[in-house]
Amino acid sequence: MFDFSDVTTPLHAFLSRLLGESLAVVTECVLVAVALISIYAVFAMIMIYAERKVCAAFQCRIGPDRVGKWGWLQVISDVLKMMTKEVINLRQTDRFLHRIAPFLVVTASMTTFACLPWNKGAQIIDFNVGVFFFLAVGSVGVVGILLAGWSSNNKYSLIGAMRSGAQIISYELSIGMVMLTMICLTGTMSFSEICQQQADLGWNIFRGHIIALPAFIIYLIAGNAECNRGPFDLPESESELTAGYHTEYSGMDFGYYYLAEYLNIVVCAGIAATIFLGGWAPFVVPGLDGFNEVMSMIPGFVWFVGKTFFVIGLLLWQRWTFPRLRIDQILTLEWKYLIPISMTLLIGMALLVSFGLTF
Amino acid sequence: MNAQDIMFVILAVLIVCSSIATVVTKSIVRAATYLLFVLLGTAGLYFLLGYTFLGSVQIMVYAGGIIVLYVFSILLTSGKQERLTENSRLKSLSALLLSLVGLAVVVGIFWAHGFIGAETLTAPSEAATPSMHQIGEHMLSTDRKGYLLPFEAVSVLLLACIVGGLLIARKR
Numbered sequence: 001m002f003d004f005s006d007v008t009t010p011l012h013a014f015l016s017r018l019l020g021e022s023l024a025v026v027t028e029c030v031l032v033a034v035a036l037i038s039i040y041a042v043f044a045m046i047m048i049y050a051e052r053k054v055c056a057a058f059q060c061r062i063g064p065d066r067v068g069k070w071g072w073l074q075v076i077s078d079v080l081k082m083m084t085k086e087v088i089n090l091r092q093t094d095r096f097l098h099r100i101a102p103f104l105v106v107t108a109s110m111t112t113f114a115c116l117p118w119n120k121g122a123q124i125i126d127f128n129v130g131v132f133f134f135l136a137v138g139s140v141g142v143v144g145i146l147l148a149g150w151s152s153n154n155k156y157s158l159i160g161a162m163r164s165g166a167q168i169i170s171y172e173l174s175i176g177m178v179m180l181t182m183i184c185l186t187g188t189m190s191f192s193e194i195c196q197q198q199a200d201l202g203w204n205i206f207r208g209h210i211i212a213l214p215a216f217i218i219y220l221i222a223g224n225a226e227c228n229r230g231p232f233d234l235p236e237s238e239s240e241l242t243a244g245y246h247t248e249y250s251g252m253d254f255g256y257y258y259l260a261e262y263l264n265i266v267v268c269a270g271i272a273a274t275i276f277l278g279g280w281a282p283f284v285v286p287g288l289d290g291f292n293e294v295m296s297m298i299p300g301f302v303w304f305v306g307k308t309f310f311v312i313g314l315l316l317w318q319r320w321t322f323p324r325l326r327i328d329q330i331l332t333l334e335w336k337y338l339i340p341i342s343m344t345l346l347i348g349m350a351l352l353v354s355f356g357l358t359f
Numbered sequence: 360m361n362a363q364d365i366m367f368v369i370l371a372v373l374i375v376c377s378s379i380a381t382v383v384t385k386s387i388v389r390a391a392t393y394l395l396f397v398l399l400g401t402a403g404l405y406f407l408l409g410y411t412f413l414g415s416v417q418i419m420v421y422a423g424g425i426i427v428l429y430v431f432s433i434l435l436t437s438g439k440q441e442r443l444t445e446n447s448r449l450k451s452l453s454a455l456l457l458s459l460v461g462l463a464v465v466v467g468i469f470w471a472h473g474f475i476g477a478e479t480l481t482a483p484s485e486a487a488t489p490s491m492h493q494i495g496e497h498m499l500s501t502d503r504k505g506y507l508l509p510f511e512a513v514s515v516l517l518l519a520c521i522v523g524g525l526l527i528a529r530k531r
Contacts, residue, residue, distance in 0.1 A: 022362040094386065128490060136415045136416075136423060139418075143392075146427065147430065150433075161434075
């Protein structure tokens with residue numbers, strides 16, 4: 001299996017010899033940040049294109065097909081348009097908060113993006129409380145959304161922000177509970193250890209069998225709600241609230257919300273791939289040695305990205321299949337159904353682990 | 360000055376400036392935002408010390424919980440009174456006195472424990488701080504250093520808060 005620390009360790013040694021310890025670390029931080037931001041942007045473009053094409057397929061349309069072959073240049077021209085547009089300053093608003101809100105949202109999204117384990121040894125943030133850190137940083141984005149709604153000085157924005165805040169805070173609970181269920185199985189909160197364990201023992205969704213599968217389904221539902229996406233997209237329901245909390249934003253300030261929204265889907269899918277589907281661990285079947293050999297030849301990041309896009313596919317399918325819910329239905333679904341179910345799953349998993357019924 | 364010290368200075372300046380801005384600003388939502396930066400800076404200090412668990416708790420509970428609660432309640436309640444009223448002379452004086460007392464206490468503690476004059480911060484690595492297993496065991500143990508009783512007492516407090524909230528929110 002390809003181990004990315006084979007690349008990073010010599011690089012660190014080389015830089016330390018060249019620049020000294022502190023400067024080497026600073027250089028590495030800059031390199032990692034550049035890599036992170038470029039991967040973030042590339043994934044955003046892929047996501048926007050995929051979303052439009054998949055949406056078109058579900059609605060029996062063709063989707064963008066004018067700019068470039070199959071419309072693949074459409075996204076790039078959209079990005080250029082977004083970056084060259086004027087940022088409009090509104091009168092009678094709190095300009096400081098209005099400008100700072102998108103940065104809070106996009107910073108939270110980028111920090112969660114940095115938690116993803118791309119390959120063995122290729123992980124940017126890897127604390128021993130990784131899962132907890134991920135949940136904590138993800139919750140900061142809500143502040144940005146609420147501030148955006150308030151500082152726009154617009155009733156529709158404010159209602160959109162309130163709906164979004166209430167929804168995200170509620171669904172964070174069941175996401176946390178489901179993650180706790182899986183931590184109960186793995187016994188560790190570090191993403192790298194979770195992946196390594198699954199490479200050694202098998203994917204969590206098979207190890208936790210009857211509990212892990214419903215947990216995965218709950219995670220998909222709650223993840224879609226966390227990202228403010230249909231059927232839970234009423235914070236920005238265009239027919240009643242124009243566009244929700246980012247109505248008053250223009251140019252790149254709006255672009256940051258757009259970026260964060262799409263990247264949150266990638267992060268959500270990546271975490272699902274990590275804690276349920278093995279992260280970078282290859283698919284192996286005990287007994288079929290030849291097959292396992294071939295699977296282990298495929299490098300880890302291909303597995304990780306492949307699994308992430310599989311989960312993204314499930315999320316897009318969910319988004320374009322169900323009609324939008326009302327706010328009371330959303331909150332009822334969370335507080336009366338998902339939370340009790342995920343609590344039961346947590347207890348069930350604890351029982352499975354203590355009686356040794358997991359694989 | 361090593362990288363550790365530079366990061367500490369950056370975080371300390373962020374915390375101090377944001378704290379002053381929090382109490383000086385007139386707009387209550389801005390005060391909440393500056394408070395968010397103070398709390399994030401404090402979390403940064405914990406990360407600098409290698410204690411990632413406490414840093415995550417700080418972000419989760421204060422930045423993600425308390426500040427969201429503040430902003431939510433400001434959005435739900437405020438109308439015209441979004442700006443704070445002018446302070447009276449007596450109020451400003453007593454506040455000044457209180458903050459001086461606070462400063463004296465903090466400096467006194469620093470002095471008593473010999474923090475002032477220590478050369479540089481040498482941060483423990485993440486491995487040197489308590490692991491999740493140890494924290495979990497202390498949290499749920501009934502030993503001398505166990506935290507089960509405070510843990511349960513806090514949950515009773517939270518239950519009381521929920522009941523109180525329901526009582527206030529009920530229409531009848």
